[in-house]
Amino acid sequence: MLDERKLAVLRAIVEDYVSTTEPVGSKSLVDRHNLDVSPATIRNDMAVLEEQGFIVQPHTSAGRIPTDKGYRLFVDRLSGVKPLSSAERRAIETFLAGAYDLDDVVMRTVRLLAQLTRQVAVVQYPSLTRSSVRHVELVPLAAKRIMLVIITDTGRVEQRSVELPDAAEEDSIMHLRAVLNACLDGRHLTEVASVVADLPELVDPMDRPNAAAVFSVILETLVERTDERVVVGGAANLTTADFSRGLREVLESLEEQVVLMRLLGESGDHPSLTVRIGAENTVEGLRGTSLVATGYGTGDQVLARLGVLGPTRMDYPTAMGAVRAVARYVGQILAGS
């Protein structure tokens, strides 16, 4: 139903529109690309494409622009992933290699992605629930207050101050600390809840109230609080692409952690590249944007997701290339540190 040439026409329209931001007409199409047919022929093809809903004209007698459906077909069948230049690869490598802790890795990744694609970059912190406990530390701050620090094998450190019901001896805190480490060390975070449930029996009855306070904070921190942070960068890039009236809406959405989590979550769990175009995003306020995202992590497990967000009219092949490449390098960095 769509022959080879019509697809070529659609591809050409997408490419031209992305680079010029202007509706593209039959005439300009034939001399920019070397399709060996006349404008009139193209017009017939365009009429078909429009009828099928892949393109529209903003007003009568203007050129055509792709619809969401058009972009969808484009990314699915008409374009590949554009590999990065070797200079870009080197840049990524050296830039990320300089990072010295997890926060820094994430920050650098965001910057890198934003710069590479000239879009908004979104990077989710490596997920807690997929990592395991490496160490638990309790630090007395005051008589009835201690600092709880949990270190995971992804290098993430969670800290909480805990209010104790009773004043605690240094000794009993150290004991509790030992118990915690003995039982939680190496445990996958999904197991923590059940393990913690059995812990009270292992501590001195005298200390149970204090221990209970610590346990409940641990649960809160590791289990119930699924809200991994998402870091955003390159918001300035939104100004070039005019979102008619929606810029404010987009900026607002980008500041809502919950919204971002949902957005990234929608792309599913598989580690490969995902593209969500325009209205495919159920997030109110981001209906006019597209998201190119992928999972990343060490080895084959997906720790979190990252990607770029931009107007539906974006350079998908390049964005996909950059996202994929960056995700790979970040994975390597995380595995190596």
Place this chain on the structure above:
Amino acid sequence: MLDERKLAVLRAIVEDYVSTTEPVGSKSLVDRHNLDVSPATIRNDMAVLEEQGFIVQPHTSAGRIPTDKGYRLFVDRLSGVKPLSSAERRAIETFLAGAYDLDDVVMRTVRLLAQLTRQVAVVQYPSLTRSSVRHVELVPLAAKRIMLVIITDTGRVEQRSVELPDAAEEDSIMHLRAVLNACLDGRHLTEVASVVADLPELVDPMDRPNAAAVFSVILETLVERTDERVVVGGAANLTTADFSRGLREVLESLEEQVVLMRLLGESGDHPSLTVRIGAENTVEGLRGTSLVATGYGTGDQVLARLGVLGPTRMDYPTAMGAVRAVARYVGQILAGS
């Protein structure tokens, strides 16, 4: 040289322009405010004010708008700090009281300020260099790698992984940990450098290479790395105030930690409210904005700064009120936790 009425006129112009965004003329001025003189008189006053550089007209035969110098006079002599409504005060209190750790306090503060003022909020993390060490923890991660965690009395936790030259025994690490805590506990961060210099003598000669690695990371983390983070929120509020073409520039500046640090740093060190208007900001790209900032902290020491950023045409009295109130509450929260 500027009599009472001329000042009143300037005040009225600023107030009207801020609320309407439109150049204000003599006629509209007299009936909005009850100055008991005729428009003609106002016009004469305006002529003087313009001559002195407090106001300008965008084009002949349009109303006047304040210059940076005009705003400066306004905040210095013509307006007070508008206190918050009691409802707002309650909102601040309850909103901040719900915070459970330092990160959360900062995040909530940013949101609060942005919402209250409808401007961009900037909050600097409590400064390391002004706090002292509460605890140092070393956690073995692998044979030649340990995690260094430093907890300060402002509740901040710094973590770094340290690569050791030699494989380390559990024992020697524990010893090092004891030494570190003995010597650093309670030390003001400004003292850390000199204290650490003397430490190598206290450890077993065998362990010196490893200890040296740890020490150098401590210095890096606490002393050399003055780059406290600045968190930004409410960027969406920039869209209402049109910065002609500068929006991109502003957004870019807001993503540069270094720039933000400099911006806040310029306001000096004293704990009181500071206002920097338009070109008074030396930061390229923020010349079209104003900053209302203040120090905050526990008791009388200034731990860091926070404030709001907006167009020079902003509601200074309200912004100042909000900034001051929020800073106070944050100080209380920090002191109490």
Place this chain on the structure above:
DNA sequence: CCCTGGCACTCCACAGTCCTGAGTGCCAAG
């Protein structure tokens, strides 16, 4: 000396008009 009303002048913003050029759809012929 300062305030006031009057007056002539300026100029932006807005609406209307016209025109051009890019682009279309349709059709008949190759």
Place this chain on the structure above:
DNA sequence: CTTGGCACTCAGGACTGTGGAGTGCCAGGG
């Protein structure tokens, strides 16, 4: 199925006219 031709549409730029808001200046009055 492709092509050239043709009539048609319409957004956007250039130009014009008008109304209104605002100004500066001046002469008269408190």
